[in-house]
Amino acid sequence: MIKRWFFGVALLGLTGLAHAAYDVQQLMAELAQNKGGRVRFVEKRFVALLDKPLLASGEMSYTPPDRLEKHTLLPKPETMVLDGGRLILERDKRRMTINLASRPEALAFVDSIRSTLSGNRRSLEQNYALQLSGDSRQWVLVLVPSEQGIAALLQRITVSGTQSQVRKIEYLQTDGDRSELTIEPIEAQ
Amino acid sequence: MSSALRVFGLWLLAMAAGAAVVWNSHFSADMSFFLPSKPSAEQKVLVGQLKDGTVSRLLMVAIEGGDAAARAKVSRALRSQLAGQPGFVSVQNGEIEGLGAERDFLVRYRYQLSPAVTPERFTVEGLRAAVGNAIDTLASPVGMLFKPYLTRDPTGELLAVLDQLNPGDQPETRAGVWASRDGERAMLLLQTRALGSDTDGQEAAIAQVKDTFARVAGEAGASGLTLSLSGPGQFAVKSRATIKAEVSRLFLLSSLGIIVVLLAVYRSGRLLALSLLPMASGALAGVVVVSLVHGTVFGITVGFGSALIGEAVDYAIYFFVQSGRQGLKSWREVFWPTIRLGVLTSALGFGALLFSGFPGLAQLGLYALSGVVTAALVTRFVLPTLAGEHVRVPVPGRFVNGLFAALGRAHRLRLPVALLALAACVFLFVERDGLWDSNLSALSTVNQVDAANDGRLRSDLGAPDARYMVTVTAPDQESALQAAERAGEQLDRLVADGRIGGYDSPARFLPSVQRQTARLASLPSASELQTRVSQALSDSPLSAGKLGGFIEDVEAARRGGVLQRKDLDGTDLALAVDSLLSQGPDGWNAMLPLRPSSEAQDGELPVEQVRAALAGSGAVFVDMKSEFDTLYQGYLSEAVSLSLAGFVAIVGLLAFSLRSARRLARVLLTLVLTVAIVIAGLHLIGERLHLLHLVGMLLIVAVGSNYALFFDRAAAGEPLDAEILLSMVVAALTTVIGFGALALSSVPVLNAVGVTVGPGALLAILLSAVLVYPARAR
Numbered sequence: 019m020i021k022r023w024f025f026g027v028a029l030l031g032l033t034g035l036a037h038a039a040y041d042v043q044q045l046m047a048e049l050a051q052n053k054g055g056r057v058r059f060v061e062k063r064f065v066a067l068l069d070k071p072l073l074a075s076g077e078m079s080y081t082p083p084d085r086l087e088k089h090t091l092l093p094k095p096e097t098m099v100l101d102g103g104r105l106i107l108e109r110d111k112r113r114m115t116i117n118l119a120s121r122p123e124a125l126a127f128v129d130s131i132r133s134t135l136s137g138n139r140r141s142l143e144q145n146y147a148l149q150l151s152g153d154s155r156q157w158v159l160v161l162v163p164s165e166q167g168i169a170a171l172l173q174r175i176t177v178s179g180t181q182s183q184v185r186k187i188e189y190l191q192t193d194g195d196r197s198e199l200t201i202e203p204i205e206a207q
Numbered sequence: 208m209s210s211a212l213r214v215f216g217l218w219l220l221a222m223a224a225g226a227a228v229v230w231n232s233h234f235s236a237d238m239s240f241f242l243p244s245k246p247s248a249e250q251k252v253l254v255g256q257l258k259d260g261t262v263s264r265l266l267m268v269a270i271e272g273g274d275a276a277a278r279a280k281v282s283r284a285l286r287s288q289l290a291g292q293p294g295f296v297s298v299q300n301g302e303i304e305g306l307g308a309e310r311d312f313l314v315r316y317r318y319q320l321s322p323a324v325t326p327e328r329f330t331v332e333g334l335r336a337a338v339g340n341a342i343d344t345l346a347s348p349v350g351m352l353f354k355p356y357l358t359r360d361p362t363g364e365l366l367a368v369l370d371q372l373n374p375g376d377q378p379e380t381r382a383g384v385w386a387s388r389d390g391e392r393a394m395l396l397l398q399t400r401a402l403g404s405d406t407d408g409q410e411a412a413i414a415q416v417k418d419t420f421a422r423v424a425g426e427a428g429a430s431g432l433t434l435s436l437s438g439p440g441q442f443a444v445k446s447r448a449t450i451k452a453e454v455s456r457l458f459l460l461s462s463l464g465i466i467v468v469l470l471a472v473y474r475s476g477r478l479l480a481l482s483l484l485p486m487a488s489g490a491l492a493g494v495v496v497v498s499l500v501h502g503t504v505f506g507i508t509v510g511f512g513s514a515l516i517g518e519a520v521d522y523a524i525y526f527f528v529q530s531g532r533q534g535l536k537s538w539r540e541v542f543w544p545t546i547r548l549g550v551l552t553s554a555l556g557f558g559a560l561l562f563s564g565f566p567g568l569a570q571l572g573l574y575a576l577s578g579v580v581t582a583a584l585v586t587r588f589v590l591p592t593l594a595g596e597h598v599r600v601p602v603p604g605r606f607v608n609g610l611f612a613a614l615g616r617a618h619r620l621r622l623p624v625a626l627l628a629l630a631a632c633v634f635l636f637v638e639r640d641g642l643w644d645s646n647l648s649a650l651s652t653v654n655q656v657d658a659a660n661d662g663r664l665r666s667d668l669g670a671p672d673a674r675y676m677v678t679v680t681a682p683d684q685e686s687a688l689q690a691a692e693r694a695g696e697q698l699d700r701l702v703a704d705g706r707i708g709g710y711d712s713p714a715r716f717l718p719s720v721q722r723q724t725a726r727l728a729s730l731p732s733a734s735e736l737q738t739r740v741s742q743a744l745s746d747s748p749l750s751a752g753k754l755g756g757f758i759e760d761v762e763a764a765r766r767g768g769v770l771q772r773k774d775l776d777g778t779d780l781a782l783a784v785d786s787l788l789s790q791g792p793d794g795w796n797a798m799l800p801l802r803p804s805s806e807a808q809d810g811e812l813p814v815e816q817v818r819a820a821l822a823g824s825g826a827v828f829v830d831m832k833s834e835f836d837t838l839y840q841g842y843l844s845e846a847v848s849l850s851l852a853g854f855v856a857i858v859g860l861l862a863f864s865l866r867s868a869r870r871l872a873r874v875l876l877t878l879v880l881t882v883a884i885v886i887a888g889l890h891l892i893g894e895r896l897h898l899l900h901l902v903g904m905l906l907i908v909a910v911g912s913n914y915a916l917f918f919d920r921a922a923a924g925e926p927l928d929a930e931i932l933l934s935m936v937v938a939a940l941t942t943v944i945g946f947g948a949l950a951l952s953s954v955p956v957l958n959a960v961g962v963t964v965g966p967g968a969l970l971a972i973l974l975s976a977v978l979v980y981p982a983r984a985r
Contacts, residue, residue: 171351
């Protein structure tokens with residue numbers, strides 16, 4: 019009995035050790051396994067100027083290593099495609115191409131998602147300090163901007179998820195406005 | 208002797224007067240050499256753009272070497288140093304801080320500028336829709352940029368103004384400044400205050416960029432960086448320097464060659480000096496006449512002088528060599544008529560060019576015509592008096608005997624020459640479609656390396672090449688702006704259909720007073736707006752209570768009245784408007800440059816559809832490239848008819864003086880075959896023929912006929928003695944040297960004439976010896 023208990027403790031201890039060892043490296047390796055695919059998203063924006071949060075929803079798809087599409091369906095159709103170094107926006111039948119490197123604020127938004135999805139630690143660490151908590155089943159990664167241009171706009175980004183799947187991305191801007199992007203995989207058919 | 212002094216004195220006086228005219232002449236080396244003297248409406252746009260348009264004032268700058276950070280540092284330093292300088296209207300390198308003044312202007316005048324401002328937009332319904340839309344924008348990625356303006360501009364007029372700009376593809380950015388596509392060069396785009404046609408101003412601006420770069424790169428300790436620069440101004444400066452250097456080099460070369468030949472023959476410094484007299488008079492007279500007739504003398508025209516002196520010295524050679532034995536009187540009777548005929552054929556050849564609408568060609572013709580005629584007149588009337596009766600040029604016996612021996616055997620080559628000529632004709636016939644270069648750029652002094660560099664910088668920066676333009680003309684500024692707005696409405700439809708990518712218009716930043724007044728009249732009074740806003744936003748997430756700034760701004764716009772041109776001062780937009788809206792001799796002119804849609808092949812526009820859309824609106828659509836092609840085609844077909852007319856005139860002259868169909872046919876056949884062989888040879892070595900080669904063919908006929916005529920005299924039974932033969936050979940040699948020097952020029956106009964007429968003159972005398980000189984003379 020004691021032996022079994024001891025074994026159990028040892029096992030717990032080991033799992034405990036395993037917990038402590040879940041680090042950014044492992045998370046990134048796991049994320050890098052993600053082969054991409056489509057997800058549904060719901061985005062809530064809390065803007066101090068407005069009395070109610072703004073809601074948007076639609077679908078996102080990710081093709082490793084650097085193509086990310088965000089199709090907003092509600093309240094108004096809008097498409098955002100991040101492909102390599104270019105961000106293409108389509109709205110009201112108009113199309114706008116933004117050169118990412120020239121817009122640090124756009125970069126702050128999109129590169130954080132893309133680098134997280136692709137498990138690109140080096141790219142993330144160029145612009146952010148990373149803090150990871152939780153375990154593989156339930157992790158939370160906080161990105162605090164270290165690059166000045168981004169830090170002027172953004173306090174932090176909080177990404178959370180399970181294993182290789184990102185579930186939620188939260189942006190907190192320097193002016194206190196924030197937005198939450200909740201992600202739900204679409205089951206393979 | 209006193210008469211000699213008097214003649215010399217008169218000549219000296221004329222030369223001094225000529226020198227005074229030349230001293231006060233205006234010389235130019237810019238594009239106007241190529242631009243039409245009587246432009247059509249479309250060509251006027253072309254000429255205006257090339258000389259003074261915005262595009263003609265762009266300088267593109269690339270910084271290479273080092274790493275991205277070092278390049279960016281120098282780029283920023285360069286911008287901050289140059290931006291304040293009076294020589295530059297705008298200096299851009301992609302730094303966002305550089306756009307503050309423009310943003311403030313657009314915010315301030317948004318109600319005058321926004322096309323969305325209509326009475327409907329400020330009704331309760333309109334406000335609800337506009338504010339709802341602006342809030343949606345907040346949720347999009349551009350929302351963050353717009354958020355600070357939301358409470359003052361809840362209808363999103365600023366966005367509506369910015370939407371019109373649609374800058375297309377922005378250049379790449381590295382370390383916060385513009386970079387080339389591959390990121391390896393930092394890029395800047397400069398606009399000079401000096402007009403494109405002001406070559407001195409462009410030169411000063413370019414020097415300032417280079418000096419400033421050297422200084423800031425030194426201060427930044429970035430020694431590995433290099434600067435490369437391109438643009439119309441750079442081309443103008445460079446081509447002027449090339450032409451300047453070439454004019455003196457060509458003159459030196461051909462003068463030296465001619466002097467060596469003359470000294471070898473004359474063995475007398477005095478005769479040499481006297482021979483140079485008609486030549487110098489001719490060269491001077493050419494410049495004087497061109498300056499008096501055209502007002503401006505092109506550098507290229509003066510460069511042509513090196514060929515002219517080779518031709519003008521001939522008459523003195525004929526005089527000295529031929530008159531030596533026979534004496535002056537007999538020379539005047541026997542030889543002068545033949546020489547006069549030669550002068551006349553040359554004059555007809557050059558004279559045909561006078562009627563060209565291509566100003567450069569007309570100048571070359573006038574220059575050469577007056578030069579040749581002056582040289583001949585000086586030879587006939589001044590030289591004999593100065594030289595006196597006893598001029599004796601020793602005839603080198605052995606040399607001339609050798610020549611006679613060769614000449615006597617020349618007819619044996621008739622069959623090979625006939626075969627060669629036949630081969631040349633067949634070759635030309637087979638290759639007839641690939642002979643001509645149908646592009647005006649064939650005449651441009653810009654070399655291929657520079658053109659390629661320019662194209663690379665332009666595509667890196669996405670700088671406009673302003674190929675497509677819509678232009679409207681009206682008696683005053685207000686009606687020009689209204690016309691631009693009407694044309695803009697037609698263009699908007701084409702943009703909506705995706706037929707064109709977009710367009711610029713001066714009315715975008717300076718709408719007509721009529722339109723601005725209508726917009727401001729759509730704005731309700733403060734109390735009315737307050738009421739409507741409260742109603743419109745009753746259940747919106749944005750509460751009406753936060754919009755005090757909006758009510759204030761609308762009221763301020765209502766009271767502020769219309770925006771004037773001077774309100775743009777201090778922003779880059781002032782330049783944008785001025786470059787698109789200008790006052791010319793025919794009234795006010797507005798330009799609307801068009802951009803192709805991003806899917807367009809090779810940046811081409813559906814020209815017919817644009818024309819159809821603008822039909823009846825009074826706006827003129829111009830495709831610069833096809834205008835250029837049409838212009839060149841016009842020059843070319845005109846040159847063909849002028850050359851033919853010149854040829855016919857020469858034939859007529861020869862027919863009149865030879866009075867024998869057989870003799871005429873023999874002379875003409877020789878000349879035509881000479882031209883055929885030269886052209887076939889040029890094509891064989893890969894030379895693409897253009898307009899100036901065509902002119903060269905005419906000149907081969909004009910110049911070559913002189914030699915054919917002398918041999919023809921022998922064929923007609925008159926004796927050909929040692930003096931005549933010697934004078935012919937020497938004259939041909941100097942002509943070949945004069946035109947041959949041009950072949951060394953890198954200026955395509957001069958080079959083409961040189962490579963055609965240099966070998967052509969040589970071949971003309973050789974073929975004349977074979978085909979015209981009788982088989983059984985002496």
